[in-house]
Amino acid sequence: MTKGTDLVVVDYRLGNLFNVVRACESVGLPSRITSNPTDVAGADAVILPGVGAFGDAMEFLRDSGMVDALRSFAVSGRPLLAICLGMQLLMTESWEFGRHQGLGIVGGSVIRLNSPAGLKVPQVGWNRIDKLAAANRQSWDGTLLQGLQDGEYMYFVHSYYVVPDDSGVVLTTTRYGETEFCSTLRTGNILGCQFHPERSGPQGLRIYQQLAEYLKTTGP
Amino acid sequence: MSLLVHTETATDPVSTVRFRKPNLRLIPRLDIKGPNLVKGIHLEGLRVIGKPERFAREYYEQGADELLYVDIVASLYGRNNLLPIIERTAREVFIPLTVGGGLRTIEDIRLVLRAGADKVAINTAALRRPEFIREASRKFGSSTIVVSIEVMRQAEGTYEAYTDNGREKTGVNAIQWAQRAAELGAGEILITSIDREGTGQGFDLEVTRRIAELVPIPVIACGGAGTAEHVVEAAVLGKVQAVALASIIHYNFMCHHSDNDDVFAGEINTAFLRNRKVAAHFQDVTLPEIKATLAGREIECRHTATECHD
Numbered sequence: 001m002t003k004g005t006d007l008v009v010v011d012y013r014l015g016n017l018f019n020v021v022r023a024c025e026s027v028g029l030p031s032r033i034t035s036n037p038t039d040v041a042g043a044d045a046v047i048l049p050g051v052g053a054f055g056d057a058m059e060f061l062r063d064s065g066m067v068d069a070l071r072s073f074a075v076s077g078r079p080l081l082a083i084c085l086g087m088q089l090l091m092t093e094s095w096e097f098g099r100h101q102g103l104g105i106v107g108g109s110v111i112r113l114n115s116p117a118g119l120k121v122p123q124v125g126w127n128r129i130d131k132l133a134a135a136n137r138q139s140w141d142g143t144l145l146q147g148l149q150d151g152e153y154m155y156f157v158h159s160y161y162v163v164p165d166d167s168g169v170v171l172t173t174t175r176y177g178e179t180e181f182c183s184t185l186r187t188g189n190i191l192g193c194q195f196h197p198e199r200s201g202p203q204g205l206r207i208y209q210q211l212a213e214y215l216k217t218t219g220p
Numbered sequence: 221m222s223l224l225v226h227t228e229t230a231t232d233p234v235s236t237v238r239f240r241k242p243n244l245r246l247i248p249r250l251d252i253k254g255p256n257l258v259k260g261i262h263l264e265g266l267r268v269i270g271k272p273e274r275f276a277r278e279y280y281e282q283g284a285d286e287l288l289y290v291d292i293v294a295s296l297y298g299r300n301n302l303l304p305i306i307e308r309t310a311r312e313v314f315i316p317l318t319v320g321g322g323l324r325t326i327e328d329i330r331l332v333l334r335a336g337a338d339k340v341a342i343n344t345a346a347l348r349r350p351e352f353i354r355e356a357s358r359k360f361g362s363s364t365i366v367v368s369i370e371v372m373r374q375a376e377g378t379y380e381a382y383t384d385n386g387r388e389k390t391g392v393n394a395i396q397w398a399q400r401a402a403e404l405g406a407g408e409i410l411i412t413s414i415d416r417e418g419t420g421q422g423f424d425l426e427v428t429r430r431i432a433e434l435v436p437i438p439v440i441a442c443g444g445a446g447t448a449e450h451v452v453e454a455a456v457l458g459k460v461q462a463v464a465l466a467s468i469i470h471y472n473f474m475c476h477h478s479d480n481d482d483v484f485a486g487e488i489n490t491a492f493l494r495n496r497k498v499a500a501h502f503q504d505v506t507l508p509e510i511k512a513t514l515a516g517r518e519i520e521c522r523h524t525a526t527e528c529h530d
């Protein structure tokens with residue numbers, strides 16, 4: 001293993017993690033893929049990526065002893081980046097193919113996108129991440145979104161979205177059809193995004209760049 | 221239904237849009253034979269036109285929304301070149317990459333995903349055994365599985381599915397097959413019109429519209445784009461969520477690079493590209509210019525920061 005920052009990417013045997021690792025590499029951030037809870041406990045930062053079904057993912061996390069490791073990590077104050085299904089797994093529960101319990105790191109649920117006539121679900125493609133209206137707007141400064149512009153395009157692939165109990169954790173919203181949903185949430189050092197920053201071109205890579213810079217300044 | 225408190229303000233143009241349609245995706249399609257990017261010139265066979273990774277990087281920088289690689293001879297020969305090409309691309313291109321051509325087994329899919337692809341396009345293997353769609357989408361997630369359908373319009377106005385780049389008839393009705401593929405777990409449908417492919421005469425709008433109106437998943441039109449206006453038609457009349465572009469952008473790219481540029485592999489004679497007879501079917505237009513045309517026609521698409529001045 002490299003000296004320096006220990007960034008781990010959690011593998012739960014569903015999605016394609018290699019492009020997350022490549023995105024980290026492209027910003028000079030070595031990482032390793034693991035499904036071992038001990039690695040998560042000792043990590044400087046954790047990425048919880050994801051493609052696949054919520055129920056299968058939780059089952060794997062439970063069987064591999066990862067649930068407690070992730071919950072403990074989440075309260076450690078070290079950075080946790082949760083992507084797509086990974087973001088959904090942070091929540092209390094999901095309604096994807098029946099009701100499933102999630103990690104419960106962020107209070108709230110995961111529900112299906114509305115599909116009025118003519119609107120394709122899943123949403124596959126680019127969409128904007130918008131700042132909230134001024135009254136309840138969290139600043140992007142000091143978060144992994146720092147440096148991005150309001151309305152930046154990111155790449156989404158999903159049929160479900162998160163509804164946090166506390167609207168104060170919502171960092172960006174995105175509109176698809178008639179639904180406006182939480183596309184980024186932030187609480188403490190946890191950032192969850194529904195889009196895939198590693199597939200979102202130079203703008204997406206800036207999020208990894210911010211993570212690299214944060215880890216550089218805090219040091220191992 | 222809005223689940224978030226979102227106060228409208230006059231200064232926030234985004235939030236005044238009450239219904240946001242999907243952004244149309246523009247997907248450069250790169251046909252690969254061995255180590256080379258090739259292009260079928262209508263009725264004239266295949267030409268080698270350069271190194272796929274070099275074109276991929278150029279299109280990425282121009283704001284392509286995704287990329288599509290099709291290994292066009294994989295079902296006939298080996299695929300020793302494809303995996304390294306995917307790996308090199310994935311190290312420098314950070315948008316979704318779909319790879320198709322000759323993928324027959326779960327293990328084939330695993331290999332190209334591991335090399336750096338995000339999605340796979342399957343055609344022949346799915347037609348031979350439709351359950352393969354279900355197995356692959358269970359294993360890798362629906363969003364990873366694109367079912368590719370090559371269609372040819374028949375004299376009576378029906379559409380038949382073909383395989384092997386239009387060489388083999390299947391007797392399968394392409395529209396019914398698209399619906400079945402969606403039911404079996406396909407994440408997207410890619411429709412390539414063999415009649416239009418390489419001609420620059422526009423997409424087959426009827427087949428894309430009929431399929432797009434039938435299936436709940438996104439549909440990608442491929443084959444026929446010769447002008448930016450054809451892309452507008454695909455969205456408005458063809459009802460698709462994405463278009464794959466090949467000749468139209470390859471010609472533009474090549475015609476604006478000199479023969480000794482590193483994009484061209486050594487053995488290529490690019491003179492045929494400047495042959496007016498071929499080029500006359502294609503508007504000289506770049507990806508950003510196509511996107512500007514779309515924006516002018518109120519078709520939503522992603523603009524990258526360098527070209528968006530709204």
